[in-house]
Amino acid sequence: MTQKLVSRLIEAIANSIIANAEVLTTLDQAIGDGDHGANMRRGAKALKTQCDEISSLEFAAALKKAGTAIVMTVGGASGPLYGSALLGMAKAASGVPKNAKEASVVVRAGIDAVKARGKSDAGAKTMLDVLVPVQSEIESGSSIARIRTVAEESLEATKPMLAKKGRAAFLGERSIGHADPGAKSAALIVHAICDVLEAQ
Amino acid sequence: MTQKLVSRLIEAIANSIIANAEVLTTLDQAIGDGDHGANMRRGAKALKTQCDEISSLEFAAALKKAGTAIVMTVGGASGPLYGSALLGMAKAASGVPKNAKEASVVVRAGIDAVKARGKSDAGAKTMLDVLVPVQSEIESGSSIARIRTVAEESLEATKPMLAKKGRAAFLGERSIGHADPGAKSAALIVHAICDVLEAQ
Amino acid sequence: MKKLINGIDDVLSESLRGFGLAHSDLVEVSLEPRYVARKAKARDGKVALISGGGSGHEPLHAGFVGAGMLDAACPGEVFTSPTPDQMLAAANDVDAGGGILWIVKNYSGDVMNFEMAAEMFDGDSASILTNDDVAVESSLHSQGRRGVAATIAVEKIVGAAAERGDDLDSCRLIGERVNSASGTMGVALTSCTVPAAGKPTFDLGADEIEMGVGIHGEPGRRREKLKPADALVAEMVEAILESAGADEGSEMLAIVNGMGGTPALELYLIFDAVSRECDARGISIARSLVGNYCTSLEMQGFSLTLTRLDGEMRELWDAPVRTAALHW
């Protein structure tokens, strides 16, 4: 059961990232350094390569292995951040979460790890601006459709924001008007997870 | 008399070169290295600066001073070539040539100096392809109108030629189809001299 | 995109292998994980200096590995910070018992990856964060300034301090002193193109420049019309001195750094302008570098770094160095 779920999640997330790598790059060219697509694709490929090995593990161990793979292959800012998210989730998880409440606790631990690693929080025009509101929806037991909507809305909401963290922060006012690349990759991941859960 | 003529010649030649520097550059960009306009302009400016001094001299001394100015300011291939032409003419001249016959002897000496300096002759797609036929016309006492026509025709005739000397020679077949920049500057000089003589 | 490459995924490995072959007297290159280490091991007890960051800034950092400067460098993908496994492997290789000093340019990716490596490393380590780029000041946001070409001054001067026997903490302190005494500002005439992206990072009009550009092509203070070299230099010197401070009589290290695509002819012309600008302010250039040191792939443009030297810093700058890119 865990095995199938983990491998489906890896496939869905990795494929979506690979298919959208160019979109991520274009966003990062506007307000960053143009490598977010390549970075995330590298991580996605590493996950696919290690998919069998990862999905043979217990859920928490799988999260830890996936997090380590991300940390060791992605680099940039997104590598340690998404890696820390998975490692943080691994610490909080025991088995596969049995309900939204349990899931929200694990996800919150991942988000706290991102905040600690990035010394940041929602509002700085980063991936956290998608991850934090999505976690709230999970915590309040929202539907998958609602979670998708919130992911899109909060991605959209990064456009008018002034970046305070990451490379985009160096742009000051000029960061306004563009969606954050990390927020976009976070939204892609949320949708990919939703796809898998809906197909269960 | 000599003084006026020399200063008129310098003004006419230098102004024509300066006005056409871009044309020379464009031709040199096609089959050379794109500096013929700048080179010739530098020489023209030096002549204008030294115009009073040069035209205060006897004809032969004036030619020598002008040749030295060209050699010391132009550089490239055209500097030593046009410089040697003037220095060669200086050696052959005594006073201002009194007729076409005398003029043709002086001009021939200049052309011989170009051939010796450049180890070349007409037919290699260079300035000599204008200078040599023009000298023949002077030698046979042709009219100024005829000399102008020959200058234009022989310039035109460099287009289908395969370059064998100068930078254009490195192009081999690809030099075919473009007029030679040095042939163009030579034609400009011929026309400028004709202008002065016609106005006498 | 026109690049001298084979497959896009092989760019970095092939280039690193070439670097190792060309400088086999000075360095050893590990391709898995990627790092470049000194060939001649440092003496026991020396503090080991490790730097790193995204590739595309060559010779930074691998070109500064060797006696008197870095012990190892960790190159990430182009414009992407390296990963902690690289830093760990490099640290375990070059650790000589005196501890590891991480020299990190202030970008969130570099900071976080080096931080993770430091957490994983079994042994003493400390880090220096360079943040010399005065183009983008920190008031607006919380990221702080970017680390750029003054990192070279830090690596050279701290490298000499480590070589003469300074301990980890002294090395860190002198590095921070150099960083605080430095300011840098860059300008771009053209964009660079990241191989994996395949298209220019930004577009500039035929007569436009990006004043204050970052070394990854990040925007700077503003986009404007190209100005004469003297005017560019005057603005940059003003901005740097305003931030880094310099009184009349200060002795400076000046680095006129090509962004990768700028002819040397122009870089020396810029250095002439910098000299005149400093002269006019009663500031003297005691030491200088002119050339490509901290590049942005094929970008045309340059950065100017001014570091106020004290006696000790100047002495350490002058100490022998033997690397691919600096040698005296």
Place this chain on the structure above:
Amino acid sequence: MKKLINGIDDVLSESLRGFGLAHSDLVEVSLEPRYVARKAKARDGKVALISGGGSGHEPLHAGFVGAGMLDAACPGEVFTSPTPDQMLAAANDVDAGGGILWIVKNYSGDVMNFEMAAEMFDGDSASILTNDDVAVESSLHSQGRRGVAATIAVEKIVGAAAERGDDLDSCRLIGERVNSASGTMGVALTSCTVPAAGKPTFDLGADEIEMGVGIHGEPGRRREKLKPADALVAEMVEAILESAGADEGSEMLAIVNGMGGTPALELYLIFDAVSRECDARGISIARSLVGNYCTSLEMQGFSLTLTRLDGEMRELWDAPVRTAALHW
């Protein structure tokens, strides 16, 4: 045209002045007439090496002035050979009684101007004409091949021979030996722009290269589609060895020379490809240079030079050198 300059007519003087300021420990710069001479006078009786040529190829030649290499360099306007007054003034300045050796790249302008200087110079002099560019062979015309990056090998090796006390004729002979043992071929990905011309010397399509390009942007063998680095290198090595000759077991000096606008990342990748290509042919690269040495302003592209080294040439290559651009 985007350049870091002030007035177009001042480019060269300002750049030379900057060069002189940046390297005041090594050279002295004369602006009128223009030449760069060693700061430390050579010992009495040493053959003095003078080179020169159009500017825009920096560090060639001024960057090679100093102990162990050139005594003086005469920079002409951009891509235009210098004038005899420059060469004469330089010769009179650096003449140490051993005679002058003119090192001249084979372009009609350079040849004629140096020839005029030699005619005017009161004293012994001889000259070496470099013509290593195999892209354009001499069969078609009478100009001969172009002199390009092997000139650096000639200047370095002959510089060391002069330093050890070889006389004028021996210096000339060893220079000719180096030149004959060398072949070079270049490729351009983009054009350069001469400041005075204001527009690119040639136009290349977005996916086109000029194979066999000259260092002034002169056309080469043909215009074609960009190929992978390995394919470019294979063709160039083939062309060079065909012309310069090399048997299995030959020891080579390899110069991977950036044209001015090429990232170092790519140059090292090219060096890796060259190493593999030579390995496959049983030829070893005993010495190498990778970097910008004989450039064409901001042109992107590179040239490859291979010089078959004999024992004496290798020893002279290894002899100490102390110039702005080469130092060991």
